[in-house]
Amino acid sequence: MADPRFFTVAGPFPLSKLARISDGELGPGADPARLVHDVAPLEAAGPNEISFIDNRKYLTTFFASRAGACIVPPELARRAPPEMALLLTTEPYRGYALIAQAFHPNPTPSGVVDPRAVIDPSASLGDGTEVVAGAVIGPRVEIGKRCLIDANAVIGLGVVIGDDCMVGAHVSLSHCRIGHRVVIYPGARLGQDGFGFAISRKGFTSVPQLGRVIVGDDVEIGANTTIDRGAGPDTVIGNGCRIDNLVQIGHNVQLGQGCVVVAQVGISGSTRVGDSVMIGGQAGLTGHLCIGTRARIGAQAGVMRDVAADTTVIGSPALQARDYWRQIVVLKQMVRRSKVKEPEA
């Protein structure tokens, strides 16, 4: 299914192997030896492909699908088209992800260092690391094994990168330490000066930014996202965080482990975010806040106060979800009543 111009496909794999990969179980009557050639969406999959369903919104598509095999939650097993081989799991989307990874593994870096990359003699590169043309790697940089440093990336003096990382095209890194298995998408900027200056009657005085950016393991950082280095303390991105495109993270911000930060979010300086926090797209957090573990912040929220663990806030200024929705309802009622008395608006 995937355009062969851009994607190669491994396999084919027998259903038995796909079941193993996805922590799933074959449905009744499915032939463990049946070969599957690729993944594909329900509406496009043919008899040699495997698809998945985890959203009842797509039931009609499921009933009509010609997919040879499908990853389904157990409760849908009885409703599948009769020809379809089933792979049962309570987490079909995760199962699909694992199987798609098997068919489309990340390409392994070639280990080739292009002679048209510019690498300072004092920099060190681990075995298997690939550096594409136009990349510029500064003095005393240390890069681990099996990394990909893509075209025209710039890695400044002293930066440390772990093993199995991907640094995309046009990324610029300075003043940072990056863990293992980190993916940094094109155009992300890490480690530049934070927005720090003293304001007085004599004007603005720049405050030297003397901290770093510390990125944990298994982090993903989206395209054109900006993460400023700390002013004195460090800016810290915890293990396993997923940060989307065009996000702004100010100096001294700390993100706990496993946070999800959707596109165009802004987090102001010195705010501390606990583990497993979810922040919806375009939300803004002012500085010096504490956001508790597993808090959820709605898209476009404007957060000006601390948020307690395990709570959800929405709106600008952000309210507890319950209060926010109540406010929406009350506003609607008022508008409805006002129509009677004052039909103009």
Add this chain to the structure above:
Amino acid sequence: MADPRFFTVAGPFPLSKLARISDGELGPGADPARLVHDVAPLEAAGPNEISFIDNRKYLTTFFASRAGACIVPPELARRAPPEMALLLTTEPYRGYALIAQAFHPNPTPSGVVDPRAVIDPSASLGDGTEVVAGAVIGPRVEIGKRCLIDANAVIGLGVVIGDDCMVGAHVSLSHCRIGHRVVIYPGARLGQDGFGFAISRKGFTSVPQLGRVIVGDDVEIGANTTIDRGAGPDTVIGNGCRIDNLVQIGHNVQLGQGCVVVAQVGISGSTRVGDSVMIGGQAGLTGHLCIGTRARIGAQAGVMRDVAADTTVIGSPALQARDYWRQIVVLKQMVRRSKVKEPEA
């Protein structure tokens, strides 16, 4: 008028030619042979230059203008300064655009491929295409005729670009097919992985992103804008769309033809936008929505539901424009009343 350090100027052109170019008509007494040397704003134009007016806000400037010629709507003809030659059209701004294009045509690519660009031997470049130093063009890339690939742009494996395109400095393209006459401004990122992962108790599992970005003809994509490739289906930008700077477009999004997307808008994954939709600056659209043809979405709107064709929504959460303005009015009334009873706030 335009700084000759940066701009060259064609011409001079006689008024008769400018009338033809702009679908306009010469006003009474205007000499068709009169030569015009450049365009200029009303307040700065002199006797050799042509200006335009299409906004009554600038009438005073118009009355005082020394412009030798002016593109005006017919109803203003009688109010022009007596010395001014008039070019009459019902669409003066469009007329100005066409005349300004005649004086300042886009520079033609030189056809020179700089030896300091890095081009994979398996890539192909059409006649007349210019590649500036530092650009990196990967394997099996296909670029059409008369394109400009500007300094330090990166074009990844297999990307296809039509004729007469401009790929700006520092643009990165991967996994995409680009139509004809497309302009991509500096720092735009097309085709990187979407923000796709399964969330389960075992953590996050990345979902391989197996689609592409398909860009139609005559599209413009702004500086530092990010467009993720599809997860399985493609991300699609229809013919003639105009996308401003710092816009985020998620995986699987489909934009119809002729949409206008203003700066800093975010469109989440799998949302489908019809033809000729206008989206104001900083608006956010959640995922899996349908936005109807010719819908208008206000600046900073937060759209969480489908929007019907030919309707306007404003606010966050977005409401029909009528309801939104009514809500604003009701709120103001309440605040006014509350002042009487509770003067503190």
Add this chain to the structure above:
Amino acid sequence: MADPRFFTVAGPFPLSKLARISDGELGPGADPARLVHDVAPLEAAGPNEISFIDNRKYLTTFFASRAGACIVPPELARRAPPEMALLLTTEPYRGYALIAQAFHPNPTPSGVVDPRAVIDPSASLGDGTEVVAGAVIGPRVEIGKRCLIDANAVIGLGVVIGDDCMVGAHVSLSHCRIGHRVVIYPGARLGQDGFGFAISRKGFTSVPQLGRVIVGDDVEIGANTTIDRGAGPDTVIGNGCRIDNLVQIGHNVQLGQGCVVVAQVGISGSTRVGDSVMIGGQAGLTGHLCIGTRARIGAQAGVMRDVAADTTVIGSPALQARDYWRQIVVLKQMVRRSKVKEPEA
């Protein structure tokens, strides 16, 4: 304190010199000859380091600090730990900034032009200017003295840059004139076409953008920020402005002197902003507005009307701060009352 991998430190300096640098006065009993080796945050500073306090939120940390010296406002002098040498000033944060600059001065450009940079023979570079590998400098560019043009930056035809400027990695500049002592962070885009086209029944017609971007002295422009050039008039950034990351500034915008523009703000075309205006993060301003001197615009505000000098506006649509907070209070009251009558929401 600062990681020596990334930062060098000048000094040590005697307290007397630090007092002079910071316009401060030594506290009672402080030894003017005592040597200080670096700056450090209150909680991390040791006996050889100087810290500062200017926010009562950190009093507890101050009482427990082991810092050898501390910059404090006079009213806190009596409450400091007994061992701590004090440096008294009414502006402790500014004092800290000046002292930190002494310990960590900006590195001086090396004056080396890397042979792997690409410099048009018609470009001119002032004495002491450093150009890093991969930078591409076009025809007739003029760059002043002691500038740093960092790796892979792209400077287009005719651009003029003053003395003592820093152009970060991956910056792209075209059609602009930059003053002295300007800092442009990685990935910023200046001078590309504005979002300009005439909309008519015949479709979109691009309007040639014939202005420039004019940047004053002592300006800072954040990472991945985009500033479009003027359409005819220029886009102007006044002296001393501080612009954060991911900001969008449209064509013909004029910023006065000393404005502060926080991350992810968007300013639409032709809006004029007076001197010393503060614009909070993610705020949006529509086009053709006038924002008065010293106005303050709250984070996430949506400004659709002119703002008078010395006023503060908040909210979307933006209101005078007083009206905005009153509205918030009224809404809360209504929600509270509604709970009684209609407990569901």
